[in-house]
Amino acid sequence: MKCLGLKRLAGVLLAAMIVGGPLLAAPALAQVASSAPASAAPASAAPSSDASSAPAASSAPAAAPAAAAPAPVKLDSGDTAWMMTSSALVLMMTIPGLALFYGGMVRKKNVLSTLAQSFVITCLVTVLWMIVGYSLAFTTNPDAGIQKWIGAWSGPASRVLMSGSIGGVNSLAATIPESVFMCFQMTFAIITPALICGSFAERMKFSGMILFMCLWLLCVYCPIAHWVWGGGFLGSAGVLDFAGGTVVHINAGVAGLVTALVLGKRKGLGHDNMAPHNLVLTMIGASLLWVGWFGFNAGSAVASNALAGSAFMNTQVATATAALAWMVVEWIERKKPTLLGLCSGAVAGLVAITPASGFVDPIGSLIIGVAAGVGCYAGAVWVKKIFKYDDALDAFGVHAVGGLIGALLTGLLASEAVNPLSKGHSLLTQANGVVWTIGWTALGTFIILMICKFTTGIRVSEDAEVEGLDMALHGEAVHD
Amino acid sequence: MGGAREQRMKLIIAIIKPFKLDDVREALAGAGVEGLTISEVKGYGRQKGQTEIYRGAEYQVVFVPKLKLEAAVEDSAVSKAVAAIRGAANTGKIGDGKIFVVNVEDAVRIRTGETGAAAL
Secondary structure, three states, X not given: OHHHHHHHHHHHHHXXXXXXXXXHHOOOOOOOOOOOOOOOOOOOOOOOOHHHHOOOOOOOOOOOOOOOOXXXXXXXXXXXXXXXXXXXXXXXXXXXXXXXXXXXXXOXXXXXXXXXXXXXXXXXXXXXXXXXXXXXXXXXXXXXXXXXXXXXXOOOOOOHHHOOOOOOOEOOEOOOOHHHHHHHHHHHHHHHHHHHHHHHOOOEOHHHHHHXXXXXXXXXXXXXXXXXXXXXXXXXXXXXXXXXXXXXXXXXXXXXXXXXXXXXXXXXXXXXXXXXXXXXXXXXXXXXXXXXHHHHHHHHHOOOOHHHHHHHHHHHHHHHHHHHHHHHHHHHHHOOOOHHHHHHHHHHHHHHHHHHOOOOOHHHHHHHHHHHHHHHHHHHHHHHHHHOOOOOOOHHHHHHHHHHHHHHHHHHHOOOOOOHHHOOOOHHHXXXXXXXXXXXXXXXXXXXXXXXXXXXXXXXXXXXXHHXXXXXXXXXXXXX | OOOOHHHOEEEEEEEEOHHHHHHHHHHHHHOOOOOOEEEEEEEOOOOOOEEEEEOOEEEEEOOEEEEEEEEEEEHHHHHHHHHHHHXXXXXXXXXXXXXXXXXXXXXXXXXXXXXXXXXX
């Protein structure tokens, strides 16, 4: 009992440090502006290597001149309307899309806890993103050396607590209000950790998960998002990731595998009946994911324009193709096509087209669809069987593998006709981005898990696992 | 207590395939049995369960969904009722089910308080 109290105290203190730290430390860590004079405008100073670091706008975004008079804010109502819609669509992907997708696949005694994970993550990430996450990921650190790795956390360039953002724009999305851009990116920051839940389903402590997610968002997601999209070194190196193949899917998938390995297998795996309790929920979830993904991919054009249209069409084509491809493989291997297979194939296609959606042409999306359907089937079914890890809901098999397929194929299939930023695309550059992402998320996830393990604890007790997390962690149950 | 010979009753318990319910109910009505209780159950006998496949993971589901019917009848009506059930529930395939007949000590109609065969 005494030991338990100490662990809990440590966990609470740690959580308080995470939230309070940036606020208290901000003045002490205030960045001294280096050679680039701080812009007086509310718009954040534009990084000089704009063209390759911005999340693929249709034309090079107008760079606010660093030393000249502040650029006038010129909002586009079409872009703004579309981006608010996209943000709502992507939020819907998590609640209830992903929640139901996963919820239907677990046993009935764990369904409420699975839903609760997605829901609470939505709330946690929203608050942390507003406080400091957005600033870390999407602002420009005045020190060019630090800017390669992370954004600003103090000074006029930062957006801690969103101060300085009213009436302004982020130069990465100059035609929409910063509030909208911040919300759009927030929904990505929400779904990425939520995806990890698929790997540790049915055995993770709620308290441990909350601490894990807070640390993971700030220490793993924000840096990677900054590296690829926020002006960091991967974007500058030419890594192409339209909507999050690396930042979201490889990131979450690999993190998932690490948690599955650290937490260990569910009790009774291979012996107990762990069949999905309600695939109706899973299909509803998969469908909401599909529809919502238009906000995810087409919204990543951060404008209402032809490129968004391109991404829209690519998303639809790749998803349908992947679902069919998975179905064919399954039909041959298992003699019966399944609804779960159709849904899984569709999600695999959605994942794989994510990094490519604003770079490839329709034929490219067909190719990516087939590759994802077959490749993720292999990842979720064959690889899991060989290595026997308990990635309960295949976050690694679908998201990491799908993200990898999409990210690499983007290097091969990107078309300058579709998006001028495709210029210079290469498999090697993509691989570089992939390796950095995998390395950082694997390391970061492992360390954070260890921190949680020795403070809040991460795995539920055996009794709780057998009783079911709904009752053991939440005191709730689904009654027929 | 116990009742006279003419008041002896039996409880017929039948496990049948769920889709056979309507046929059995009609047959029992024809045999003069007007009351019935059903419950959804699972079970197995010689009929093995089925294999379900989810993303390559196979699950052997041992218990098969069945329906349990319970009807209390007078002794004299038992053989006719059993024959009706058997005739209607039979498909000729493994898993058709079983019928059990057990003694009933007493029966009471809640609304009126009648006991014995009059309560059926």
